[in-house]
Amino acid sequence: MSTSSSLNGKRIVLGVGGGIAAYKSIELLRRLVDSGAFVSPVLTQSSLKFVGETTFSALGSEPARTSLWDSGDPIPHTRLGQQADVIVVSPATADLIARYAAGIADDLLTTTLVATSAPVVMVAAMHTEMWQHPSVEDNIATLRRRGVIVIEPETGRLAGGDIGVGRLATIERVVATIEGLFIKSNKSGSLSGKKVLVTAGGTREAIDPVRYIGNRSSGKQGIAFAEQAANFGAEVTLVSTVPAAAGRGVEVIEVESAQEMFDAVSALAGETDLVVMAAAVADFRSKIISPTKIKKNNGAPQIVLEPTPDILAYLGSVKPKNQVLVGFAAETGDPEAEARRKLKAKNADFVVANNVLEHDAGFAVDTNRVTLVFGDSQVTLALADKRDIASKVLSFVAEWAFKNGVWSE
Ligand SMILES: Cc1cc2nc3c(=O)[nH]c(=O)nc-3n(C[C@H](O)[C@H](O)[C@H](O)COP(=O)(O)O)c2cc1C
Structure with missing residues (x-):
């Protein structure tokens, strides 16, 4: 475990949405845990069609959660939301982006998002047509206005062989952005207050x-x-x-x-x-x-x-x-x-x-x-x-x- 990362000791909720790029969040989870963070995975029901809960439970700092109702915690979303230093949603589907922008809290991940005052990073990934849809653009603008950090998708090969914008940002970029949030609390290398x-x-x-x-x-x-x-x-x-x-x-x-x-x-x-x-x-x-x-x-x-x-x-x-x-x-x-x-x-x-x-x-x-x-x-x-x-x-x-x-x- 590294102690030099600004993520050391930080509590991160890693939300996983139902998109092809869900498999990439396994590597992201690993990197965050290796950086010394305490990572709580929260998977949407749709994400379980793409990745297995067991993998996230095995690699996470605590067992993965998939529902508001079936955990030992009486009120899991408030515990997760209140304790988090940051919530990272990767991949952030068009659906999650829309529900979060509208304040809808109908599953554990969206309820946690609405119940937190921690910074939120949404790592968007979807087909080009979805990313460019006016509803998605409006929802992204709403989230940005509220201070949510949106990591935009990159251009490259998409599911089904298409090529275009929509591919999940590299794990390096995602980790660097999350680290950047905490570097500012260490004085040197920070732009806090500047x-x-x-x-x-x-x-x-x-x-x-x-x-x-x-x-x-x-x-x-x-x-x-x-x-x-x-x-x-x-x-x-x-x-x-x-x-x-x-x-x-x-x-x-x-x-x-x-x-x-x-x-x-x-x-x-x-x-x-x-x-x-x-x-x-x-x-x-x-x-x-x-x-x-x-x-x-x-x-x-x-x-x-x-x-x-x-x-x-x-x-x-x-x-x-x-x-x-x-x-x-x-x-x-x-x-x-x-x-x-x-x-x-x-x-x-x-x-x-x-x-x-x-x-x-x-x-x-x-x-x-x-x-x-x-x-x-x-x-x-x-x-x-x-x-x-x-x-x-x-x-x-x-x-x-x-x-x-x-x-x-
Ligand atoms: C094969 C497949 C791939 C999908 N990939 C994406 C995707 O990359 N991004 C996205 O926004 N939605 C994608 N979807 C649609 C979402 O799974 C769907 O909107 C779902 O309701 C999202 O649920 P969630 O936001 O709760 O995870 C995909 C659906 C299928 C069947």
Whole structure:
């Protein structure tokens, strides 16, 4: 049994829903128990069509429960709900998500969910059509608004041979998210009580009311930073050019242009412990914005460009002593050399470098491969989901900030 995990000694209720991915919760149970947690398995009646109660009883810290009515406990749901440090539901079926969002408590798992004030992590898995159904989307939004952590499914092979979004997140990601909930109560490596400002997406620089100069940034990496920083206990403001859901610990300010992003960021930066400038800010904008649509029959217009405000350089020039500034270098040439130049020129503490020409990293895709450049050092993180990259970078940055006295315990 490991004693180094933040899960050591924690009480976890592991709820298992009736989906094909139920078998994966056997491995999840094992990992959680190996991390030193006390895990109480609660299986829905449907899940028993996919996995056996005996397996969960054998591997769990106490026998698995499958009903409100047949246990030795007179009131099992309140005991489970009150004692839990966290409730993890994996897989969280469309049905469980709906019942929980509606406050329905008609079996042991949903009754326990309604009877707890502990954090809840729902690890969703279902067919693509179900995941994209408006009712599921609405229920997920409701749960997020209430502070539930939803780990979204990944894209890959689904039951029946289909390929699409719906596959249960990797066990590593699920465990890392649960660990993240408790890391924040250990000071070092935590973002508890910290104010974090994240920017995301590519800016759009208007040419006329219809057209703009833009770039291919999807905002996924920035949004992942905002979500993970909130999971690590931070109070997060996300300044984004792409719509993003506000949720537990994340306030969203939508902007469009580099100037709007500059205005939002500069108003907040002084109060911020950590700034993560993940947005792809245009370097140039049109000097003149036509108030009406430029007409084709007037011939090709001449667009004169001018520089936009350099947000990172500005932040570096006004950086308070106790603030950590993280910039990004999305490059097509030598990203690390460019990151090192940027680090010095902009007075940033870290620059996250990635090569946007790689097919599995950078713009629009769900994965990234980055090098974190700081001081005279650098650390390369292997290809991973953008949320995992965000968690790793945030943990690294927080540890560095405490160790170097930028943040005090
Ligand atoms: C073979 C099979 C696979 C299923 N897989 C899923 C799934 O991955 N996700 C899901 O939300 N529902 C899935 N369902 C539907 C659920 O089992 C069904 O909605 C059930 O009522 C869920 O009960 P529970 O939420 O109480 O566990 C599946 C059903 C069958 C027959």
